[in-house]
Each structure stands twice: as structure tokens, then as C-alpha cells.
Amino acid sequence: MEHYTMNLTLKVWKQKNKNEKGRFETYPVKGISSEMSFLEMFDVLNEQLVAEGKEPIAFDHDCREGICGACSMYINGRAHGPWHNTTTCQLHMRQYKDGDTIVVEPWRANSFPVIKDLVVDRxxxxxxxxxxxxxxxNTGNAVDANSLxxxxxxxxxxxxxxxxxxxxxxxxxxxxxxxxxxxxxxxxxxxxxxxxxxxxxxxxxxxxxxxxxxxxxxxxxxxxxxxxxxxxxxxxxxxxxxxxxxxxxxxxxxxxx
Amino acid sequence: MNWKNAFSTSIGKKLQMSLTGLFLILFLIVHCYINAQIFYNDGGVRFTEAAHFMGTNFVIRTIELGLFAFLILHVVQGLLLWAKNRARRGTRYAVSAGNQTSRWYSRSMALLGTLVLLFLILHLSKFWGPNRLSQTTGHGELDLFTMMRDEFQVTWIVIVYILGCIALGWHLLHGFYSAFQTLGLGTSKYKGLLKGIGVAFSIIVPIIFALMPISFYMGWIS
Missing domain, CATH: 1.10.1060.10 (Alpha-helical ferredoxin)
Structure with a gap:
């Protein structure tokens, strides 16, 4: 698929801490490459926010290889976005087209209280x-891997x-x-x-x-x-x-x- | 782990729903078989014979008490679970794309169950209630076949019965297989078989039930 850039509107859940009530904030993001991952798109947005002197959006991430389980995000009503068998870090922006609006929420469950923005306590x-x-x-020497x-x-x-x-x-x-x-x-x-x-x-x-x-x-x-x-x-x-x-x-x- | 705790955890309550649900499915089979006797179109002779046995046999009447106990448990536990599970989400999602990941009837078991229950209340008040009342007050059994024939001349009753059967079908479409999954039988070996039987059951049984009021209304049975 051919590479393209897009401008998007993001509606992201902002919540200061566990006790405070959250709300949606709308952010325009420009010049997003179709080759970027969803989290890289968030990196671009956060850099933009930092440059403007605003607070960046808190989100969980670690390996960015789809194997650690850190990234979360409920994207347009789907956990980890619309792709099958895919974590958010492996969701790529070629899923979206110019002008799309994307709603991003944290995992919602009483047992996963929101710590900040999109970060929940798991x-x-x-x-x-x-x-x-x-x-x-048993303690002692490690048993041979094939012994059982x-x-x-x-x-x-x-x-x-x-x-x-x-x-x-x-x-x-x-x-x-x-x-x-x-x-x-x-x-x-x-x-x-x-x-x-x-x-x-x-x-x-x-x-x-x-x-x-x-x-x-x-x-x-x-x-x-x-x-x-x-x-x-x-x-x-x-x-x-x-x-x-x-x-x-x-x-x-x-x-x- | 003792028995009390065994049925009080989340899986324990799921087992309550599964076992009572399976019992209700068994009841449906018997009820459907007995009532299908009307299709002999013999003026209700075979049906009345079977209904007389079901209404007077001591063992059947005892099981009937168990049936009501299980039905109440299924309804109460189901509604409690629905309310509790709903509360577990906390803040609701602003956007939800549930249809992409699950079936609407699987998510709507409490609603479908409530519709079936409302239908059941009407249904019992039409046939089972008056019959048992007449029996216990010493007036003997009522002629259920004639009652059916009369009731099912009324258009709105026939429509409500058809809607009740549709709600039952959707409820079973999730419930039948779900009961077996809860018992741990949703394995690669049995999954296909049980799902297949479940779909067939959920379509065939409600259709046979719905055909009863339709047949009287259309005059196919007299």
C-alpha cells in the first residue's frame, strides 16, 4: 500500500487522577504518516502538546513489539483498535484516512481504576x-529441561x-x-x-x-x-x-x- | 471447598444458571412433546390423555414443584447477575462497537429472559393457573383443548404467543450452548456438535410451539 499522510481529530479521555472526574478533550493532529504505529501517532501529538507548553497525554507502553501487554487504549469502541490479534502498538495508521475522528478511552472496569488519562491500574x-x-x-540444581x-x-x-x-x-x-x-x-x-x-x-x-x-x-x-x-x-x-x-x-x- | 461456597463464587452462580437452564430445556422438550399431540387433529383426544397424565401423576406434580423452584432461581439469579455485572463496568464507554465482537442476543440475555418471563406469566394465567385452581377447589380438570381452541381465536393473544416464541428462540440460541460451556464441555471435540444441536433446538422447538396457536387460529386444527 502506498504511503500517505493524514490529518486527524482525536477525542481523548483526560483524567487527572483516580479520584477526579475525567472528560474528553479534542486534539487536532496533522501530518501523520500511514507508516506510523498508533502509539507513534500519540508520540507526535504529545511532542506537539509539550511544544505548546501543555501537559502530554499519559498512556501505557513498553516493548512496542506486541508482546508485553502494557499498551491498552479503547479505540473507537474496540479494545486495542479494530485489528484482529493486535495490540495497540502494532495497530498502524494505514487503518485510518485523512479527516477521520478517533475516540480513545481507557479500559473501563471498576477493577481497573484510571490512574491518569489512559493509564489504568491493572x-x-x-x-x-x-x-x-x-x-x-524444588531447590538445588536445575533439572534437565527434558526430564519430564x-x-x-x-x-x-x-x-x-x-x-x-x-x-x-x-x-x-x-x-x-x-x-x-x-x-x-x-x-x-x-x-x-x-x-x-x-x-x-x-x-x-x-x-x-x-x-x-x-x-x-x-x-x-x-x-x-x-x-x-x-x-x-x-x-x-x-x-x-x-x-x-x-x-x-x-x-x-x-x-x- | 464446601458446597455452599462452591455455588456462591462467580463460577458457582454461573453453574446455577447452567444447571437450572438445562432443567428448563428438558421441561421444554416434554412440554413440546405433550402439546404436539394436538397435531394429530383428533379433536384433542391424545392431547387430553397426555395432559391428564401430566396434571394428575404424583411424580410429575412433585417435579412440577422443583420446576418452579428452578425457574425462580434462574430468573432471580439471572437478574441479580445482570445488575451486578452492569455495575462492574463503572463509567460506560462513550463509543462501543459491541456488534463487531459479539452477538446482540448473547449480550441481551436479561432482556430476552424478561420477555420470556412476561410471556410465561400471561401463558400460565391462561392455562396452567385456571386448571390447577379448578383441580384444587375440587372442580376437576378443565378441558385444556377447548380452552386452547377458544383462546387462540383472539388475534392479539396469537401475536403475543408468536413474539414469546421468538424471544424464547433467541434466548435459547445463546443459552443452550452456554449451559454446556459452563459445564466445561466447550472443547474442540464437542464445541461444534453442541453448537449445532443448540442452533437446531433454538429454531425447531419455538417453531413447533408457535405453530400451536397459529394452527388453531388458521383453523388447521379443529
């Missing part, structure tokens, strides 16, 4: 991981679940603000491997309880999470989490997990 995900997303490992035989299919499924980068697009896109796809990916990649066995009976229950405590909504199998996940995490993981949960409920022990 530490609720960390606390869910702390509740059960770990395995027991693992079926190819299970290794592949586990790897696919482990691709979750914890970006929170699933929560942002879910009409219920549910974190089930994230939790299911984190439970799945361990449940499929022998290394995950020691905590298997308690992991799903503990992580689900923490997820509820953090105030996420509950899953009603709508499927928007899967459609918006930049890593293509499948709803089959949610089915697996449900099975893991039912399994630990029926496992015979009535103790608190």
Missing part, C-alpha cells in the same frame, strides 16, 4: 496470579494459553467486565503440565475467589474477550477453568482451598 491481575498462578519447585515427558498436544495447548500477556483487553471488551479469559489462560497453562499438578486442586478455586474479590464481573459466555484478545486466547480455556473449578469442588475435601 494490579488486580497481579493479585489474582499471587492467589494461585504459581508452581512448587509431556505430550506434544498438551505442550502446544499449554503454550497457547501461556501466550496471554495480561493486557486486560478481555476485561475491557467484556460487557460484564469479567476477567475469566485472563484467569482461564493462567490456570490452563499450568493445569496442562505436570509441573502444575501439586497445586491443581486449589489453584482454580483460589484464583476465582481472588478474581471475585477484585470486583470483576462474572462470565456469561458472550465471547467478546476471545474476539478482542491480541494473543488469540481461546474460550476453550474458560471451559477448562470451569472443569478445573468443578473438579476441585467435587474432589472430596470440604476444607477451604
Amino acid at each position: 494490579s488486580s491481575f497481579d493479585r489474582i496470579i499471587q492467589a494461585g498462578g504459581y508452581i512448587s519447585v 515427558p509431556i505430550e506434544k498436544q498438551k505442550a502446544d495447548e499449554s503454550f497457547a494459553a501461556a501466550a496471554c500477556i495480561g493486557c486486560g483487553a478481555c476485561v475491557a471488551a467484556c460487557p460484564n467486565a469479567s476477567a475469566m479469559l485472563f484467569v482461564s489462560a493462567k490456570v490452563s497453562h499450568l493445569a496442562l503440565l505436570p509441573q502444575g499438578d501439586p497445586e491443581r486442586k486449589t489453584r482454580a478455586v483460589n484464583m476465582v475467589e481472588q478474581m471475585d474479590k477484585e470486583g470483576f464481573g462474572s462470565c456469561t459466555n458472550i465471547g467478546a474477550c476471545e474476539a478482542e484478545c491480541p494473543k488469540g486466547i481461546s474460550l476453550e480455556n474458560i471451559a477448562r477453568l470451569n472443569r478445573e473449578y468443578i473438579g476441585s469442588v467435587f474432589s472430596g475435601s470440604s476444607d477451604k482451598a
Whole structure:
């Protein structure tokens, strides 16, 4: 596709801090190249704002390679914008044409409070991981990587679940603000491997309880999470989490997990 | 984990919706089979026989109590979940492109369910209510076939019944497969099969139900 430049109108959510009420601000941006990434377009806008002596827009970003999960942004009603299997940093401006208006909002969920502008606090995900997303490992010398035989299919499924980068697009896109796809990916990649066995009976229950405590909504199998996940995490993981949960409920022990 | 907690977490409540929903689906199958007896067009002989069994058999009447309990649980839990989930978003998005990522009926289960419930209230007040009232007050069973024939001469009732069946169809289109996904059966092995059966069920059963008032109205059954 041929390179072109465009002028755009951005409507961006500005919010000073967690407690203050936010609002939309309108910014014209000029001379954006179709080769730029969406975040580079924001860099141009921010440089322009700094030059004018105004405060730049705060947004999360880190690797800019589509693998870290830091960037967020709800773009024209879509988490990470309209491209399939794509993070915001990998969304490119060739998606847009001259004169377009783009509305950019932060992830919206009670469990992801806005810190500033487009930056939200996703530490609720960390606390869910702390509740059960770990395995027991012996101390001493590292074991040989091939010492445990693992079926190819299970290794592949586990790897696919482990691709979750914890970006929170699933929560942002879910009409219920549910974190089930994230939790299911984190439970799945361990449940499929022998290394995950020691905590298997308690992991799903503990992580689900923490997820509820953090105030996420509950899953009603709508499927928007899967459609918006930049890593293509499948709803089959949610089915697996449900099975893991039912399994630990029926496992015979009535103790608190 | 004990039983009480098992059903009180978010997945626990989802299981409540799934299990009660599946029971209601089983009820639909039985109800549809019994009522489809009218299509023999035998003046309601087979239908009346089947309705008499369903209305007087002790086991069936006991299960009926369970059916109402499950129905109420499904409705109350569903509405509570809807209200809670809605509140979890906090500030609403200014722009939403939900249609690009999910189906409208999947997002509208509470609305569709409420429509089905409103229809159900009308439906019960027309047939089940008067019949049970007559039974418990010692006046015996009512002639449900004649009641159907009379009620379904009224245009607005027939229209409401058709709309009720449409709402039920959309509700099932999400609910049928969703119930199995909640039980953990949404795997690559079963997903296609269950989705296929779900779509077929959600179309065929409401059509059979809708054909009942239509058939009486059009005079296909007398």
C-alpha cells in the first residue's frame, strides 16, 4: 500500500487522577504518516502538546513489539483498535484516512481504576496470579529441561494459553467486565503440565475467589474477550477453568482451598 | 471447598444458571412433546390423555414443584447477575462497537429472559393457573383443548404467543450452548456438535410451539 499522510481529530479521555472526574478533550493532529504505529501517532501529538507548553497525554507502553501487554487504549469502541490479534502498538495508521475522528478511552472496569488519562491500574491481575498462578519447585540444581515427558498436544495447548500477556483487553471488551479469559489462560497453562499438578486442586478455586474479590464481573459466555484478545486466547480455556473449578469442588475435601 | 461456597463464587452462580437452564430445556422438550399431540387433529383426544397424565401423576406434580423452584432461581439469579455485572463496568464507554465482537442476543440475555418471563406469566394465567385452581377447589380438570381452541381465536393473544416464541428462540440460541460451556464441555471435540444441536433446538422447538396457536387460529386444527 502506498504511503500517505493524514490529518486527524482525536477525542481523548483526560483524567487527572483516580479520584477526579475525567472528560474528553479534542486534539487536532496533522501530518501523520500511514507508516506510523498508533502509539507513534500519540508520540507526535504529545511532542506537539509539550511544544505548546501543555501537559502530554499519559498512556501505557513498553516493548512496542506486541508482546508485553502494557499498551491498552479503547479505540473507537474496540479494545486495542479494530485489528484482529493486535495490540495497540502494532495497530498502524494505514487503518485510518485523512479527516477521520478517533475516540480513545481507557479500559473501563471498576477493577481497573484510571490512574491518569489512559493509564489504568491493572494490579488486580497481579493479585489474582499471587492467589494461585504459581508452581512448587524444588531447590538445588536445575533439572534437565527434558526430564519430564509431556505430550506434544498438551505442550502446544499449554503454550497457547501461556501466550496471554495480561493486557486486560478481555476485561475491557467484556460487557460484564469479567476477567475469566485472563484467569482461564493462567490456570490452563499450568493445569496442562505436570509441573502444575501439586497445586491443581486449589489453584482454580483460589484464583476465582481472588478474581471475585477484585470486583470483576462474572462470565456469561458472550465471547467478546476471545474476539478482542491480541494473543488469540481461546474460550476453550474458560471451559477448562470451569472443569478445573468443578473438579476441585467435587474432589472430596470440604476444607477451604 | 464446601458446597455452599462452591455455588456462591462467580463460577458457582454461573453453574446455577447452567444447571437450572438445562432443567428448563428438558421441561421444554416434554412440554413440546405433550402439546404436539394436538397435531394429530383428533379433536384433542391424545392431547387430553397426555395432559391428564401430566396434571394428575404424583411424580410429575412433585417435579412440577422443583420446576418452579428452578425457574425462580434462574430468573432471580439471572437478574441479580445482570445488575451486578452492569455495575462492574463503572463509567460506560462513550463509543462501543459491541456488534463487531459479539452477538446482540448473547449480550441481551436479561432482556430476552424478561420477555420470556412476561410471556410465561400471561401463558400460565391462561392455562396452567385456571386448571390447577379448578383441580384444587375440587372442580376437576378443565378441558385444556377447548380452552386452547377458544383462546387462540383472539388475534392479539396469537401475536403475543408468536413474539414469546421468538424471544424464547433467541434466548435459547445463546443459552443452550452456554449451559454446556459452563459445564466445561466447550472443547474442540464437542464445541461444534453442541453448537449445532443448540442452533437446531433454538429454531425447531419455538417453531413447533408457535405453530400451536397459529394452527388453531388458521383453523388447521379443529
